[in-house]
């Protein structure tokens with residue numbers, strides 16, 4: 005029986021631990037994180053996400069497409085089969101302003117995602133149905149994950165299947181991670197699922213740039229009808245509108261995308277712009293006849309979060325120097341939608357490792 009420490013208890017670590025154990029019940033797995041679900045800290049990204057499935061892969065980026073595919077099916081399945089998961093299905097509409105369309109010089113192809121034949125019910129929205137100022141839109145059957153429900157759900161799933169979850173100090177050296185297996189013995193394998201600060205850990209040795217991308221989202225009491233995104237606001241290339249109604253009520257509304265900005269404070273003017281755009285494109289938010297909505301936007305919380313980006317995309321591979329270390333970090337803006345695909349890659353690596361001649365481990 006091999007012992008594994010999954011370092012990191014964000015959506016990536018928790019999903020990886022679960023899928024490893026589902027694949028091979030003989031693995032003895034401890035998920036060890038400095039922060040665990042329930043904690044709120046700028047260095048711990050998962051609680052700040054929306055979250056939905058909307059793959060950001062380009063038509064050419066087959067690798068990211070493969071990472072994102074399993075998540076769509078899994079989340080649809082969870083929405084249908086397990087109400088405890090906090091996942092539900094909501095139509096997802098993406099709109100592009102006239103400004104954005106004219107920048108694209110009439111080339112609509114760039115607004116059609118790679119997944120048009122992969123997701124359920126994809127369609128281009130008829131022009132006559134578009135609001136003023138919108139030049140193009142498409143929609144599909146989407147999913148929204150309520151992260152305050154989903155993260156504790158993942159913890160519970162891990163426990164039920166026999167994995168151990170444990171809070172540990174902030175590590176400065178990856179070698180130390182092996183000490184935190186629940187058996188008290190040095191772990192045979194460590195999965196590095198540390199998100200944002202992976203490259204601050206001695207021994208990670210990543211030449212690729214790892215950087216945070218700041219996001220600011222509002223959790224409001226108001227309910228939106230659908231998931232909606234609008235891109236192309238003149239003069240603010242790093243801002244867009246997106247909203248995701250949550251299963252338990254309330255809506256997540258964002259947002260922005262500022263690479264390298266590490267300010268943890270709310271940008272109040274941005275909050276105002278977000279509210280204005282939201283009400284313009286989803287007037288039901290402040291219409292009391294829709295789900296008893298308040299007649300103005302009522303903010304529950306403003307969240308500033310940092311997407312753990314990595315130049316060239318997530319790193320999922322066996323470490324070159326340490327045969328006991330598997331990397332799984334750098335999920336960027338897609339850690340939820342990619343979680344099952346990333347976990348699948350780790351399972352593949354483990355399969356290969358364990359099929360090699362029995363190793364005499366340190």
Ligand SMILES: Cc1cc2nc3c(=O)[nH]c(=O)nc-3n(C[C@H](O)[C@H](O)[C@H](O)COP(=O)(O)OP(=O)(O)OC[C@H]3O[C@@H](n4cnc5c(N)ncnc54)[C@H](O)[C@@H]3O)c2cc1C
Pocket residue numbers: 011012013014015016017036037038039040047048049050051052053054055056057058172173174175176197198199200201202205218219220221258308309310311312333334335336337338339340341342
């Ligand atoms: C505003 C916003 C909106 C988003 N919306 C979406 C969305 O709609 N869909 C989507 O798919 N994704 C979305 N994301 C991205 C998603 O949230 C991230 O990709 C994901 O949360 C990354 O998860 P992770 O497990 O890699 O890292 P984290 O959640 O940051 O977890 C890291 C874990 O590692 C531990 N750790 C780190 N360093 C150490 C150390 N040295 N010692 C011990 N423990 C350590 C931490 O304590 C923690 O347990 C969004 C992000 C933001 C900010």
Ligand SMILES: *[C@@H]1O[C@H](CO)[C@@H](O)[C@H](O)[C@H]1NC(C)=O
Pocket residue numbers: 177178179196197198199200201202203204205206207208209210214329331333334
């Ligand atoms: C673990 O992953 C982080 C990225 O999250 C990376 O910066 C760090 O170098 C990795 N640590 C090791 C020891 O490989």
Ligand SMILES: *[C@@H]1O[C@H](CO)[C@@H](O)[C@H](O)[C@H]1NC(C)=O
Pocket residue numbers: 262265266267270271274
């Ligand atoms: C980071 O973002 C904040 C909030 O939007 C802004 O006030 C600040 O000027 C930005 N900092 C940099 C260095 O861009």
Ligand SMILES: CC(=O)N[C@H]1CO[C@H](CO)[C@@H](O)[C@@H]1O
Pocket residue numbers: 056057058096097098117142143144146231232233246247248
């Ligand atoms: C294809 C599509 O409609 N995607 C959008 C779904 O909703 C999210 C946020 O609500 C957007 O970010 C996507 O662009």
